[in-house]
Amino acid sequence: MKIKSVKAVSNNYPRIPQKTKPRENDKFAGKIATGAPMSTSLGGRYFHKNDWWDKALRKDIGVGIERDVGCIIEAEDGSWGFGFSDRGRITASIIDDYLAPNLIGRSIFETEKIYDMMTRILSPIGSNSFSSRAISAVDLAVWDLKGKVLEKPVYELLGGSIIEKLPLYASSNNTEWLKELGFKNFKRFISYGPRDGIDGLKKTEDEIAKTRDLIGYESDLMLDCWLSMDIETTVKLSQLLKPFKLKWIEDALISESINQYEILRGRIPNETLSTGEHWYGVYPFFHAASKGIIDILQPDITWVGGLSAIIKIVHIAEAAGIDVILHGGGGSAFGQHASYGLTGISMIECSGPVITPIGVPLEEKERFPGTPVPKDGTITPSDAPGFGLEIKREWFPDFN
Ligand SMILES: [Mg+2]
Numbered sequence: 413m414k415i416k417s418v419k420a421v422s423n424n425y426p427r428i429p430q431k432t433k434p435r436e437n438d439k440f441a442g443k444i445a446t447g448a449p450m451s452t453s454l455g456g457r458y459f460h461k462n463d464w465w466d467k468a469l470r471k472d473i474g475v476g477i478e479r480d481v482g483c484i485i486e487a488e489d490g491s492w493g494f495g496f497s498d499r500g501r502i503t504a505s506i507i508d509d510y511l512a513p514n515l516i517g518r519s520i521f522e523t524e525k526i527y528d529m530m531t532r533i534l535s536p537i538g539s540n541s542f543s544s545r546a547i548s549a550v551d552l553a554v555w556d557l558k559g560k561v562l563e564k565p566v567y568e569l570l571g572g573s574i575i576e577k578l579p580l581y582a583s584s585n586n587t588e589w590l591k592e593l594g595f596k597n598f599k600r601f602i603s604y605g606p607r608d609g610i611d612g613l614k615k616t617e618d619e620i621a622k623t624r625d626l627i628g629y630e631s632d633l634m635l636d637c638w639l640s641m642d643i644e645t646t647v648k649l650s651q652l653l654k655p656f657k658l659k660w661i662e663d664a665l666i667s668e669s670i671n672q673y674e675i676l677r678g679r680i681p682n683e684t685l686s687t688g689e690h691w692y693g694v695y696p697f698f699h700a701a702s703k704g705i706i707d708i709l710q711p712d713i714t715w716v717g718g719l720s721a722i723i724k725i726v727h728i729a730e731a732a733g734i735d736v737i738l739h740g741g742g743g744s745a746f747g748q749h750a751s752y753g754l755t756g757i758s759m760i761e762c763s764g765p766v767i768t769p770i771g772v773p774l775e776e777k778e779r780f781p782g783t784p785v786p787k788d789g790t791i792t793p794s795d796a797p798g799f800g801l802e803i804k805r806e807w808f809p810d811f812n
Contacts, residue, residue: 413487413520418512420504421482421808435771482808483549485557487520493557497545497714504811506546520557527720544692544717551718552746559798570753577790583763587623589770597632606645617652624656636662643676650683660684673705686710689739697725701732712739713746726756742766742791745783745799752793
């Protein structure tokens with residue numbers, strides 16, 4: 413069956429009404445990143461307030477939640493698949509202008525070939541970032557369509573669910589609320605960067621110590637640095653936090669600075685380092701895995717190139733003897749299917765798209781209709797065809 417059309421679309425699906433009022437003491441209520449700092453760390457060189465992130469990336473240049481980009485691919489029999497990424501008009505124009513004309517008329521079952529074609533079409537202008545987002549949305553739509561036509565959930569297309577209960581971890585600085593929600597493993601975001609000096613290091617140590625006290629040593633605890641550190645401060649941090657047995661230190665350095673990560677690895681060989689949510693395509697992952705620079709790879713399925721890229725990355729990681737845990741994997745049907753269908757993925761992250769304000773049940777979280785939420789300490793992907801989203805074609809008008 414052939415592809416009839418490929419379109420970038422806006423997402424106008426009906427929002428889930430949040431019936432429960434957040435408790436008043438929720439200082440993070442309404443915050444997209446559930447309390448991620450971005451204060452003196454990454455933005456600290458130039459900005460001093462939490463809201464710089466929202467302003468710079470979500471409003472002023474018109475991207476963010478309202479500028480998420482969908483992709484609808486229709487087959488000649490009228491069946492259709494849906495994929496998803498973000499970053500607004502730029503991503504949408506790459507889908508419509510570069511990718512769509514080259515994909516119409518191809519078989520809907522050619523996921524491997526279509527992914528390869530897309531990366532080669534975009535390679536001359538750079539297949540990273542926005543290009544990679546466009547590839548992701550299209551690739552996910554092809555997989556969704558393939559599943560729908562074959563009447564199989566995507567994880568079945570991958571070979572079937574590999575585990576009954578994949579361990580979850582939740583990301584937010586409000587650990588008490590995460591505990592109340594039933595999560596057992598926790599990640600915090602760092603609030604102090606290199607410019608905060610010894611005082612910042614002490615404050616981070618204090619935060620981690622308090623969190624460890626709260627959760628005990630039976631739970632995993634991780635620290636996400638949001639690309640904010642430098643080599644020297646990360647080394648000091650790693651030494652300082654040893655007693656608290658962090659499972660990993662994430663995104664310590666700027667994504668592209670793979671040479672710095674290599675030096676960092678040499679300085680703290682026994683620390684578990686993770687990164688990759690801002691890497692695109694398979695090549696950075698192969699480099700990091702083959703050199704032993706990173707221990708846990710964290711690609712984002714809606715940014716890195718879709719499910720086809722994730723499959724390749726997971727196989728690379730398995731061959732290298734390291735782990736893959738998708739960035740925000742629990743927050744989308746796409747990440748859930750990949751995590752349950754690939755043996756090299758060991759945990760599933762529940763972050764901003766999953767976590768609710770204090771007092772609000774997880775079922776009331778804004779999400780694509782049909783996206784499962786954690787229940788009884790686990791997330792189970794939908795077994796409906798494709799990625800199992802319960803969506804209607806008319807909710808997705810052409811992107812403009
Ligand atoms: Mg992260």
